[in-house]
Amino acid sequence: xxxxxxxxxxxxxxxxxxxxxxxxxxxxxxxxxxxxxxxxxxxxxxxxxxxxxxxxxxxxxxxxxxxxxxxxxxxxxxxxxxxxxxxxxxxxxxxxxxxxxxxxxxxxxxxxxxxxxxxxxxxxxxxxxxxxxxxxxxxxxxxxxxxxxxxxxxxxxxxxxxxxxxxxxxxxxxxxxxxxxxxxxxxxxxxxxxxxxxxxxxxxxxxxxxxxxxxxxxxxxxxxxxxxxxxxxxxxxxxxxxxxxxxxxxxxxxxxxxxxxxxxxxxxxxxxxxxxxxxxxxxxxxxxxxxxxxxxxxxxxxx
Amino acid sequence: xxxxxxxxxxxxxxxxxxxxxxxxxxxxxxxxxxxxxxxxxxxxxxxxxxxxxxxxxxxxxxxxxxxxxxxxxxxxxxxxxxxxxxxxxxxxxxxxxxxxxxxxxxxxxxxxxxxxxxxxxxxxxxxxxxxxxxxxxxxxxxxxxxxxxxxxxxxxxxxxxxxxxxxxxxxxxxxxxxxxxxxxxxxxxxxxxxxxxxxxxxxxxxxxxxxxxxxxxxxxxxxxxxxxxxxxxxxxxxxxxxxxxxxxxxxxxxxxxxxxxxxxxxxxxxxxxxxxxxxxxxxxxxxxxxxxxxxxxxxxxxx
Numbered sequence: 001x002x003x004x005x006x007x008x009x010x011x012x013x014x015x016x017x018x019x020x021x022x023x024x025x026x027x028x029x030x031x032x033x034x035x036x037x038x039x040x041x042x043x044x045x046x047x048x049x050x051x052x053x054x055x056x057x058x059x060x061x062x063x064x065x066x067x068x069x070x071x072x073x074x075x076x077x078x079x080x081x082x083x084x085x086x087x088x089x090x091x092x093x094x095x096x097x098x099x100x101x102x103x104x105x106x107x108x109x110x111x112x113x114x115x116x117x118x119x120x121x122x123x124x125x126x127x128x129x130x131x132x133x134x135x136x137x138x139x140x141x142x143x144x145x146x147x148x149x150x151x152x153x154x155x156x157x158x159x160x161x162x163x164x165x166x167x168x169x170x171x172x173x174x175x176x177x178x179x180x181x182x183x184x185x186x187x188x189x190x191x192x193x194x195x196x197x198x199x200x201x202x203x204x205x206x207x208x209x210x211x212x213x214x215x216x217x218x219x220x221x222x223x224x225x226x227x228x229x230x231x232x233x234x235x236x237x238x239x240x241x242x243x244x245x246x247x248x249x250x251x252x253x254x255x256x257x258x259x260x261x262x263x264x265x266x267x268x269x270x271x272x273x274x275x276x277x278x279x280x281x282x283x284x285x286x287x288x289x290x291x292x293x294x295x296x297x298x299x300x301x302x303x
Numbered sequence: 304x305x306x307x308x309x310x311x312x313x314x315x316x317x318x319x320x321x322x323x324x325x326x327x328x329x330x331x332x333x334x335x336x337x338x339x340x341x342x343x344x345x346x347x348x349x350x351x352x353x354x355x356x357x358x359x360x361x362x363x364x365x366x367x368x369x370x371x372x373x374x375x376x377x378x379x380x381x382x383x384x385x386x387x388x389x390x391x392x393x394x395x396x397x398x399x400x401x402x403x404x405x406x407x408x409x410x411x412x413x414x415x416x417x418x419x420x421x422x423x424x425x426x427x428x429x430x431x432x433x434x435x436x437x438x439x440x441x442x443x444x445x446x447x448x449x450x451x452x453x454x455x456x457x458x459x460x461x462x463x464x465x466x467x468x469x470x471x472x473x474x475x476x477x478x479x480x481x482x483x484x485x486x487x488x489x490x491x492x493x494x495x496x497x498x499x500x501x502x503x504x505x506x507x508x509x510x511x512x513x514x515x516x517x518x519x520x521x522x523x524x525x526x527x528x529x530x531x532x533x534x535x536x537x538x539x540x541x542x543x544x545x546x547x548x549x550x551x552x553x554x555x556x557x558x559x560x561x562x563x564x565x566x567x568x569x570x571x572x573x574x575x576x577x578x579x580x581x582x583x584x585x586x587x588x589x590x591x592x593x594x595x596x597x598x599x600x601x602x603x604x605x606x
Contacts, residue, residue: 098520122517122519124520125598126598132597142517142519144517180509181514182517184502184506184509184522185513185514185517185520185522186517186520187520187521189520189521189522190521191561192525192558194576194577195554195558196491196492197580198580199491199550199557200488200583201582203553206484208583208586210484211484211487213445213474214425214445214484214485214488215488215587215592216426216444216445216592217425217489217490217492218489218490218496218528219487219489220587221527221528222492222524223580223583223587224584224593224598224599225521226581226584227580227584227585228577230573230577230581233577234574238568238573241568244565248558251499251502252555252558254498254501255494255495255498255551258494258497259551262541262544262547262548263544265541267377267541270533270536270541271533271537273497273498273501274497274529274536274537275533276501277501277504278529280500280514280515280526280529281429281526281527283511283515284515284523284526287515289516290527290601291601294429294435295429295527296600296601297599297600297601298594298599298600
């Protein structure tokens with residue numbers, strides 16, 4: 001089973017990057033693209049985010065071996081319904097959404113006869129829209145596939161080969177485990193970042209101008225994450241509700257413990273936690289999952 | 304009043320950067336340096352972090368017009384006591400600590416006859432020690448001075464001129480207001496980052512290896528902040544306890560509200576908050592307080 005024609009539905013950061021990456025690293029693959037927003041389709045055509053930009057989702061998928069849905073998590077079911085009649089029977093259906101169990105349920109309900117292999121490339125930036133994508137987004141990043149048990153192995157292998165060709169390393173796990181892991185490594189960090197930026201912008205005694213001015217003390221890192229696409233993230237939290245709430249509960253308990261340590265002047269407890277957390281950073285650097293330069297290399301740029 | 308001789312006590316990231324910046328931008332100023340750790344003194348001499356590296360704090364300050372204490376907040380009082388006898392009567396005493404009211408109290412108690420002008424350059428990276436500093440650290444960053452009312456204006460002006468020569472923009476406010484502003488823009492973000500990294504490293508259902516592997520979804524940004532110097536940050540939280548606990552309280556209430564919105568599937572509330580937080584990011588970029596490139600420019604580097 002070889003994938004020769006890929007349809008991309010949704011041409012924002014992820015969909016656009018997928019199209020550009022396919023053009024760059026798999027030039028033999030024919031790509032079609034569609035986005036429900038006419039302005040996005042226009043920009044997508046200008047930037048060449050797909051070989052052909054179609055005027056309907058049905059038109060884009062009509063000859064596809066693989067459809068990759070790159071729309072907000074909450075829109076997956078509706079897109080699947082929209083393409084159901086036009087989609088070739090043997091086509092593989094996949095996506096790039098940040099939660100997996102609920103997406104799989106929504107797509108399978110709309111396309112019960114198709115092979116559905118949910119996927120999540122763990123890559124992105126805080127930017128969104130048709131101008132945000134770039135071909136190297138998936139290089140050295142993980143792409144998690146969560147194939148249900150009844151999916152043919154060769155279909156999974158074909159999808160794996162495709163993502164590997166784009167520079168990603170592929171990992172396979174259950175949708176449920178994915179949702180728990182990403183709740184910690186992605187969803188909770190976003191929730192916390194959105195909260196603290198919201199907190200800081202509504203204070204009585206400190207103005208918003210001061211918050212902006214003195215943000216280099218740590219706050220600015222959170223604002224980058226909290227500048228991510230609001231629709232996408234609203235959908236992520238609602239679709240992975242249970243795992244997110246579970247992780248939030250653990251976090252809140254840990255925060256209460258730290259609060260108590262400060263209140264009681266328990267410097268040893270603070271020092272112990274602050275020393276432990278350095279090891280994780282080292283692991284991330286060693287695994288090549290972040291830039292080792294101090295301050296993400298920002299100071300090089302500024303200096 | 305002109306500052307011609309600067310003594311730097313503590314030669315880590317901030318002290319070392321101060322020494323290198325003085326050498327680069329104020330070559331006529333004579334610098335002396337001291338660190339209580341012999342190994343740090345050795346490296347400081349190799350890197351030329353100060354013109355002369357002395358074997359005692361008293362030796363370093365003996366002829367200074369200005370002493371800048373670059374030690375953890377909790378050590379300021381002890382250092383001030385240590386230099387009290389050797390310090391010239393007319394020397395200005397300053398520091399680079401992240402909280403100001405408690406530092407001012409500690410230094411003034413030990414040096415009641417001296418001009419004390421607490422300072423806080425809002426700049427840094429997650430690295431520490433004598434190898435971490437660089438001359439351009441303060442370029443385009445704010446430096447907040449919190450002079451008490453009874454300090455001579457010309458002393459404040461001299462210190463301002465010095466920081467401006469190193470590339471910083473100087474702002475003056477009360478120590479109390481500083482401590483409140485920084486509690487939001489720096490201390491709370493660090494506390495939250497330390498907490499979430501701790502939470503993630505101690506989970507039952509998700510391994511530490513998985514957390515590291517999939518950290519690019521947002522988590523890795525927090526690990527950078529949570530890799531900051533443990534001693535420094537322990538002291539910051541204990542010395543700015545009231546303001547930190549106050550901000551933490553507001554944050555916790557906001558987090559509870561968001562938790563409730565997720566539990567109740569209130570997508571509108573989530574969308575509203577997530578849209579609002581983008582404005583702050585725009586303000587930070589427009590003010591030149593962060594790198595405008597997506598992902599802090601990391602993707603350029605990786606790609």
